[in-house]
Amino acid sequence: xxxxxxxxIFIESILKxxxxxxxxxxxxxxxxxxxKLYDSPVKFILTRHEQAAAHxxxxxxxxxxxxxxxxxxxxxxxxxxxxxxxxxxxxxxxxVAFTGQVPTNMIGDDAFQEADIVGVTRTxxxxxxxxxxxxxxxxxxxxxxxxxxxxxPGPVVVDLPKDVMSAMTEFKYPSKVEIRGYNPNIHGxxxxxxxxxxxxxxxxxxxxxxxxxVILSGASKELLELAEIAEIPVVNTLMGLGGFPGTxxxxxxxxxxxGPFCANMATNHADLIIAVxxxxxxxxxxxxxxxxxxxxxxxxxxxxxxxxxxIKVDIPIVGDAREVLKELNKKLREIEKELPDRKxxxxxxxxxxxxxxxxxxxxxxxxxxQFVIEKLYEHTKGKAIICTDVGQHQMWSAQFYKFEEPRSxxxxxxxxxxxxxxxxxxxxxxxxxxxxxxxxxxxGSFQMNLQELATAVQNELPIKIAILNxxxxxxxxxxxxxxYKGRYYATDLHGNPDFVKLxxxxxxxxxxxxxxxxxxxxxxxxxNMPKTVVIDFRIDRDEKVYPMVPAGSPLKDMIID
Amino acid sequence: xxxxISVMVENKFGVLAxxxxxxxxxxxxxxxxxxxxxxxxxxxxxxxxxxxDDQIIEQVIKQLRRLIDVxxxxxxxxDNFVERExxxxxxxxxxxxxxxxxxxVNVFRGKIIDLSPRSYIxxxxxxxxxxxxxxxxxxxxxxxxxxRTGSVAMSRGVKKG
Ligand SMILES: Cc1ncc(C[n+]2csc(CCOP(=O)(O)OP(=O)(O)O)c2C)c(N)n1
Numbered sequence: 001x002x003x004x005x006x007x008x009i010f011i012e013s014i015l016k017x018x019x020x021x022x023x024x025x026x027x028x029x030x031x032x033x034x035x036k037l038y039d040s041p042v043k044f045i046l047t048r049h050e051q052a053a054a055h056x057x058x059x060x061x062x063x064x065x066x067x068x069x070x071x072x073x074x075x076x077x078x079x080x081x082x083x084x085x086x087x088x089x090x091x092x093x094x095x096v097a098f099t100g101q102v103p104t105n106m107i108g109d110d111a112f113q114e115a116d117i118v119g120v121t122r123t124x125x126x127x128x129x130x131x132x133x134x135x136x137x138x139x140x141x142x143x144x145x146x147x148x149x150x151x152x153p154g155p156v157v158v159d160l161p162k163d164v165m166s167a168m169t170e171f172k173y174p175s176k177v178e179i180r181g182y183n184p185n186i187h188g189x190x191x192x193x194x195x196x197x198x199x200x201x202x203x204x205x206x207x208x209x210x211x212x213x214v215i216l217s218g219a220s221k222e223l224l225e226l227a228e229i230a231e232i233p234v235v236n237t238l239m240g241l242g243g244f245p246g247t248x249x250x251x252x253x254x255x256x257x258x259g260p261f262c263a264n265m266a267t268n269h270a271d272l273i274i275a276v277x278x279x280x281x282x283x284x285x286x287x288x289x290x291x292x293x294x295x296x297x298x299x300x301x302x303x304x305x306x307x308x309x310x311i312k313v314d315i316p317i318v319g320d321a322r323e324v325l326k327e328l329n330k331k332l333r334e335i336e337k338e339l340p341d342r343k344x345x346x347x348x349x350x351x352x353x354x355x356x357x358x359x360x361x362x363x364x365x366x367x368x369x370q371f372v373i374e375k376l377y378e379h380t381k382g383k384a385i386i387c388t389d390v391g392q393h394q395m396w397s398a399q400f401y402k403f404e405e406p407r408s409x410x411x412x413x414x415x416x417x418x419x420x421x422x423x424x425x426x427x428x429x430x431x432x433x434x435x436x437x438x439x440x441x442x443x444g445s446f447q448m449n450l451q452e453l454a455t456a457v458q459n460e461l462p463i464k465i466a467i468l469n470x471x472x473x474x475x476x477x478x479x480x481x482x483x484y485k486g487r488y489y490a491t492d493l494h495g496n497p498d499f500v501k502l503x504x505x506x507x508x509x510x511x512x513x514x515x516x517x518x519x520x521x522x523x524x525x526x527x528n529m530p531k532t533v534v535i536d537f538r539i540d541r542d543e544k545v546y547p548m549v550p551a552g553s554p555l556k557d558m559i560i561d
Numbered sequence: 562x563x564x565x566i567s568v569m570v571e572n573k574f575g576v577l578a579x580x581x582x583x584x585x586x587x588x589x590x591x592x593x594x595x596x597x598x599x600x601x602x603x604x605x606x607x608x609x610x611x612x613x614d615d616q617i618i619e620q621v622i623k624q625l626r627r628l629i630d631v632x633x634x635x636x637x638x639x640d641n642f643v644e645r646e647x648x649x650x651x652x653x654x655x656x657x658x659x660x661x662x663x664x665x666v667n668v669f670r671g672k673i674i675d676l677s678p679r680s681y682i683x684x685x686x687x688x689x690x691x692x693x694x695x696x697x698x699x700x701x702x703x704x705x706x707x708x709r710t711g712s713v714a715m716s717r718g719v720k721k722g
Pocket of ligand 1: 389390391392393394416417418419441442443444445446468470472473474475476
């Protein structure tokens with residue numbers, strides 16, 4: 001068999017994994033590898049910061065369902081991806097991050113640009129590897145893609161020492177992966193599924209609480225079926241948005257801290273909660289001991305460690321959401337006729353909805369962010385991929401854009417990483433070139449990775465960046481306003497650049513909107529232009545995200561406005 | 562409650578750090594941890610003694626199982642099991658206490674494995690309670706130093722664990 005060096009094996013291996021794009025930034029220890037990339041069909045997307053490479057790979061994974069890949073150099077390159085890896089970890093995103101490393105004989109010597117990235121990322125990866133023998137390389141790559149994409153997905157870091165890239169060996173790609181400590185449980189326990197069936201048949205006020213796991217496992221169709229067969233209303237977590245059609249009559253919105261009144265009231269009054277691929281995060285439950293006080297709780301999740309972690313579960317089912325729902329639906333169909341009618345329950349929810357709909361007031365003549373998002377929704381018919389950053393704009397997007405399809409709302413839910421949105425949009429646009437991709441961001445978040453405008457322009461990616469510019473770290477300012485007597489501190493951003501000129505300096509198009517009347521035309525123009533566009537929406541600084549459940553309070557204690 | 566957990570892991574570098582890191586990053590406490598190879602040289606066995614209520618122990622076990630390099634986790638406490646720990650104890654030797662020390666060592670079926678003009682080193686094996694007991698008795702005589710191995714444990718009978 002022909003011998004190849006580590007760099008060639010790397011390329012052969014990722015081609016076997018079907019990798020189309022690598023996001024990254026080069027450096028000394030990986031020169032051999034970059035030289036081999038020169039001749040390969042893999043498309044390399046050069047970012048302007050390694051954090052962005054990681055977020056772009058993550059955005060690519062979220063939009064496509066495939067494993068996202070990034071490649072960065074040792075030391076500072078590697079430490080720069082830490083936030084991106086942690087972001088993917090918290091949201092269970094399949095990603096493989098390759099980092100360069102100093103030669104094996106120098107590891108531990110505090111060599112130039114050495115960082116123990118395997119040590120640093122141990123608790124923010126699903127698994128990680130230091131490859132210290134070229135003979136192991138293809139096996140490690142095979143395993144890392146397998147681990148990243150199966151079970152509860154997550155990021156894997158693979159550290160590649162310089163000498164391993166030039167060492168020679170025969171290339172063999174393992175056809176099978178066998179890891180004795182890793183066998184995710186896919187099929188739910190039939191006995192447990194039968195118990196859920198009984199609960200559904202007996203429940204008067206059932207509620208589906210669907211999270212990101214529905215999207216990760218591709219279970220949207222099955223979720224819709226379940227809801228329709230048994231007439232169960234659905235609430236989504238932030239990560240679950242798009243997993244159930246936002247305009248469906250059984251959809252009642254996002255629950256938790258900024259969920260609409262009806263979604264949180266439904267949770268509070270339900271007698272049965274079926275959690276699917278969700279993990280009872282504190283932003284969702286509010287005060288834990290007051291969460292869903294009336295309800296029996298069913299929890300369907302692939303990761304046994306999420307079960308009964310925050311909330312005591314009555315019927316756990318460990319398995320892949322799609323497989324479990326398929327089984328459940330099959331059995332439900334057999335008893336469809338016997339299922340109770342939910343008319344009263346749905347009326348009750350409707351009543352909450354009509355007394356306290358999501359709303360905002362337009363009285364003061366200033367541009368309202370919610371209005372902008374409604375317009376973005378109208379112009380894209382709910383079919384765009386929306387990437388957000390973190391803050392008020394993220395919550396308004398979740399509330400006012402109605403997501404129709406899975407993988408259309410990309411947001412850092414678990415870690416809450418500002419600076420995620422723009423690089424994630426780049427990854428998403430490459431994954432779904434035919435879709436409109438919009439980064440809804442804040443003036444604060446945008447400035448955390450705005451250098452990536454260069455990446456978007458260089459690759460001619462017509463993504464649209466809608467800055468809801470309130471000249472402040474709005475979400476923090478909102479907390480200061482509500483809970484700290486308006487003592488605004490460290491939240492004012494009056495040093496902001498002129499975002500229009502900034503965009504132009506990158507070769508992108510810059511636009512500005514200050515009045516409601518300009519919104520329609522500007523959005524239309526931006527969407528029709530095959531260019532990277534930045535729109536600076538000057539919004540009302542004092543607009544807040546409502547309703548709001550103060551952190552640690554029961555869900556029913558919402559501040560309405 | 563105290564739990565003794567047996568963890569079979571891949572015998573690779575970095576695995577100990579993953580396991581101990583899991584405990585520290587989640588605020589779980591480790592009372593003792595011991596590691597050694599098994600009859601299969603690619604597998605090591607860790608015996609971890611930890612404390613916590615049922616919910617914490619359940620989480621500890623689930624989190625351990627989540628680690629890719631962990632092959633099998635068994636909470637031995639749920640079952641009938643034996644547990645042993647070894648300790649080396651250096652005590653002062655003077656003529657006054659000599660017979661008392663020898664008697665204690667005898668009762669605990671320990672051994673004196675080193676003798677010098679100023680001190681003895683005693684080796685004792687037993688469960689943690691026995692070790693605590695001998696340490697309690699020797700303390701008034703003057704313990705200079707101790708080294709405990711931490712528990713190793715195994716379930717009784719044929720069931721593997
Ligand atoms: C990297 C990072 N740093 C700090 C925070 C804390 N934080 C949460 S929201 C927020 C303000 C966000 O401001 P902006 O992006 O302008 O959005 P707005 O809330 O104004 O819509 C801050 C600082 C965070 N989530 N991420």
